[in-house]
Amino acid sequence: MNRTPFIVRFLQATPKSGWISLAVFALLTLVIIPVLHLAVAEGSAFHVSSYVVTLVGKILCYAIVAVAMDLIWGYAGILSLGHGLFFALGGYAFGMYLMRQIGRDGSYKADLPDFMVFLDWKELPWYWTGSDSFIWAAVLVLVVPALVAFAFGFFAFRSRIKGVYFSIITQAMTFAAMLLFFRNETGFGGNNGFTDFKRILGHSITSPEMRVTLFGLSALMLMATLVLGRYIVTSKFGRVLAAIRDAESRVMFLGYNPLYYKLAIWTLSALLCGIAGALYVPQVGIINPGEMSTANSIEIAIWVAVGGRATLIGPVIGAAIVNLSKSFFTQAFPEYWLFFLGALFVVVTLWLPNGVVGLWQQMRQQMQQKRRAKA
Amino acid sequence: MSDSGHMLIPDEVDLSHNVILYLDQISVSFDGFKALNDLTLTIDAGELRCIIGPNGAGKTTMMDVITGKTRADKGKAFFGQTINLREMTEPEIAHAGIGRKFQKPTIFENLTVFENLELAMKMDKRARTSLFAWLDDAGRDKVLDVLRQIRLDGESERQAGLLSHGQKQWLEIGMLLMQDPKLLLLDEPVAGMTDDETARTGELFKSLAGKHSLVVVEHDMAFIEQLGGKVTVLHEGSVLAEGSLATVQNDQRVIEVYLGR
Ligand SMILES: Nc1ncnc2c1ncn2[C@@H]1O[C@H](COP(=O)(O)OP(=O)(O)OP(=O)(O)O)[C@@H](O)[C@H]1O
Numbered sequence: 001m002n003r004t005p006f007i008v009r010f011l012q013a014t015p016k017s018g019w020i021s022l023a024v025f026a027l028l029t030l031v032i033i034p035v036l037h038l039a040v041a042e043g044s045a046f047h048v049s050s051y052v053v054t055l056v057g058k059i060l061c062y063a064i065v066a067v068a069m070d071l072i073w074g075y076a077g078i079l080s081l082g083h084g085l086f087f088a089l090g091g092y093a094f095g096m097y098l099m100r101q102i103g104r105d106g107s108y109k110a111d112l113p114d115f116m117v118f119l120d121w122k123e124l125p126w127y128w129t130g131s132d133s134f135i136w137a138a139v140l141v142l143v144v145p146a147l148v149a150f151a152f153g154f155f156a157f158r159s160r161i162k163g164v165y166f167s168i169i170t171q172a173m174t175f176a177a178m179l180l181f182f183r184n185e186t187g188f189g190g191n192n193g194f195t196d197f198k199r200i201l202g203h204s205i206t207s208p209e210m211r212v213t214l215f216g217l218s219a220l221m222l223m224a225t226l227v228l229g230r231y232i233v234t235s236k237f238g239r240v241l242a243a244i245r246d247a248e249s250r251v252m253f254l255g256y257n258p259l260y261y262k263l264a265i266w267t268l269s270a271l272l273c274g275i276a277g278a279l280y281v282p283q284v285g286i287i288n289p290g291e292m293s294t295a296n297s298i299e300i301a302i303w304v305a306v307g308g309r310a311t312l313i314g315p316v317i318g319a320a321i322v323n324l325s326k327s328f329f330t331q332a333f334p335e336y337w338l339f340f341l342g343a344l345f346v347v348v349t350l351w352l353p354n355g356v357v358g359l360w361q362q363m364r365q366q367m368q369q370k371r372r373a374k375a
Numbered sequence: 376m377s378d379s380g381h382m383l384i385p386d387e388v389d390l391s392h393n394v395i396l397y398l399d400q401i402s403v404s405f406d407g408f409k410a411l412n413d414l415t416l417t418i419d420a421g422e423l424r425c426i427i428g429p430n431g432a433g434k435t436t437m438m439d440v441i442t443g444k445t446r447a448d449k450g451k452a453f454f455g456q457t458i459n460l461r462e463m464t465e466p467e468i469a470h471a472g473i474g475r476k477f478q479k480p481t482i483f484e485n486l487t488v489f490e491n492l493e494l495a496m497k498m499d500k501r502a503r504t505s506l507f508a509w510l511d512d513a514g515r516d517k518v519l520d521v522l523r524q525i526r527l528d529g530e531s532e533r534q535a536g537l538l539s540h541g542q543k544q545w546l547e548i549g550m551l552l553m554q555d556p557k558l559l560l561l562d563e564p565v566a567g568m569t570d571d572e573t574a575r576t577g578e579l580f581k582s583l584a585g586k587h588s589l590v591v592v593e594h595d596m597a598f599i600e601q602l603g604g605k606v607t608v609l610h611e612g613s614v615l616a617e618g619s620l621a622t623v624q625n626d627q628r629v630i631e632v633y634l635g636r
Pocket residue numbers: 405410428429430431432433434435436437478
């Protein structure tokens with residue numbers, strides 16, 4: 001019997017139609033949009049403006065978060081209402097590096113970041129050690145959110161905290177972190193957070209090339225997340241997760257310890273959020289504790305619910321729909337955005353339990369049935 | 376809690392005194408109510424034991440204690456001579472070789488029949504292993520084999536939640552067969568089955584005895600008669616009588632609390 005090599009199985013988990021869609025997506029995000037932004041003159045009808053690139057880039061980061069959320073909520077049945085924290089931690093970890101890259105170009109022309117000069121600090125706190133290194137920043141982005149999630153998850157899952165209780169303590173977790181980051185003494189810029197970034201690796205952060213690079217990296221990361229997610233949910237590991245969602249005690253009596261399954265997918269989910277946060281911050285140019293607000297984390301769950309849980313592509317669509325509407329509303333009728341979001345959530349909960357993707361699947365089935373009835 | 380996976384796959388259960396399960400003076404109370412009261416019970420290796428008793432006698436609670444779902448307040452619970460069940464978690468107990476069928480059929484409703492059986496298969500069940508695991512031909516054959524045994528070979532790709540009640544019972548029994556435990560605890564396995572299905576279940580259990588040990592909780596007297604093993608009567612959390620079905624059926628106290636009604 002010859003074994004199929006792992007890498008082949010990994011890639012085969014995504015079906016052919018998935019790969020075709022990914023190829024189209026790659027063409028669009030890695031070739032067409034960059035060319036239309038960089039090479040087509042601004043006056044031209046074909047020019048893609050920096051506003052659009054930044055907006056779509058932002059949504060790509062949100063989509064990564066939504067897929068990460070789907071892995072834990074859609075596939076393992078664990079609703080986190082604190083995922084904004086992991087996103088923000090990734091953003092802050094990379095933000096520290098961005099602050100150091102400002103160098104002496106800040107308003108105080110000092111070696112220390114402006115907010116520290118303002119607080120009359122004379123040197124960097126110990127936890128800023130190494131923050132001028134890009135490599136170290138990347139390490140922090142990968143390690144900090146994952147480590148926080150691991151520690152939190154270990155205790156919560158070991159204590160067998162489930163369902164709505166788990167959701168509530170994740171809310172408390174992100175809220176507590178927000179309060180901590182609001183304090184100036186914490187050393188992360190208080191309520192202003194980090195902003196006025198100038199450079200990455202010495203290159204200007206506002207240049208069109210940098211914009212397109214960050215945009216492309218976000219697109220690549222989203223594609224990688226989807227391929228990885230597809231492998232996980234179709235693997236035996238993914239089936240055990242679905243089994244835990246259905247009947248956790250049965251899983252235990254079969255000899256599986258749900259703790260490690262939950263902890264693994266939970267930590268991975270947080271890690272993906274952290275990466276998304278690190279890609280997001282340089283594109284929008286700011287990170288502050290508002291990202292850790294409870295409302296933000298709830299919104300993530302709404303993206304997934306709108307798109308369709310346990311579908312992987314659904315959350316991407318959900319994140320796009322909600323955030324495009326958001327940028328439309330906040331410009332046209334800012335005061336109505338929250339009403340719209342609330343109404344959307346009610347509609348989805350009542351009539352679209354499987355989200356937009358579920359609706360699409362249902363319609364396709366009905367059409368097939370009709371066709372069969374005719375034939 | 377230790378990971379079922381990090382622990383070593385236990386050595387053979389020590390059956391040197393020919394005893395596979397030994398409960399000694401086990402008590403469990405819920406808010407002062409004694410569900411098990413100094414329960415002492417011994418199951419021999421290879422035995423097929425039936426447990427009967429009125430509703431609320433503590434039959435399910437006994438299985439909960441053996442499988443680690445409920446913690447005993449006091450007493451001893453040993454699997455073979457050496458494995459102390461009171462110190463182990465549910466997955467560890469399952470690994471040691473105790474399998475269980477719940478009173479209410481408990482299967483994975485959103486997975487297919489095939490996937491239900493696949494997950495039950497005896498193998499390394501660590502998260503890390505599952506991530507890279509894949510079903511080889513031998514595993515597939517094993518699943519197909521059990522599918523035939525439980526007569527669900529036509530339903531292999533069907534979503535388990537769509538099966539009939541009787542079929543769900545069979546599927547859960549099939550999962551136990553995949554798990555291949557040394558001791559099987561079966562809580563009302565034929566509830567909701569037709570007479571024909573019940574008779575076939577009886578045949579299956581009898582064929583398993585010897586190589587496996589079985590503890591069957593049932594209310595169906597005809598089924599217990601078919602199984603033909605020793606019968607233990609539980610009442611108010613302890614053993615009221617024990618012996619052949621005929622012996623306990625003629626026991627005056629048993630007639631009073633259970634059979635007579
Ligand atoms: N988790 C619990 N909390 C409180 N009381 C419980 C709990 N589990 C069982 N009991 C009580 O313990 C007693 C024994 O219950 P158990 O389920 O073991 O009975 P049983 O013999 O299996 O009955 P049946 O034939 O109805 O299945 C019952 O009175 C029940 O109400």
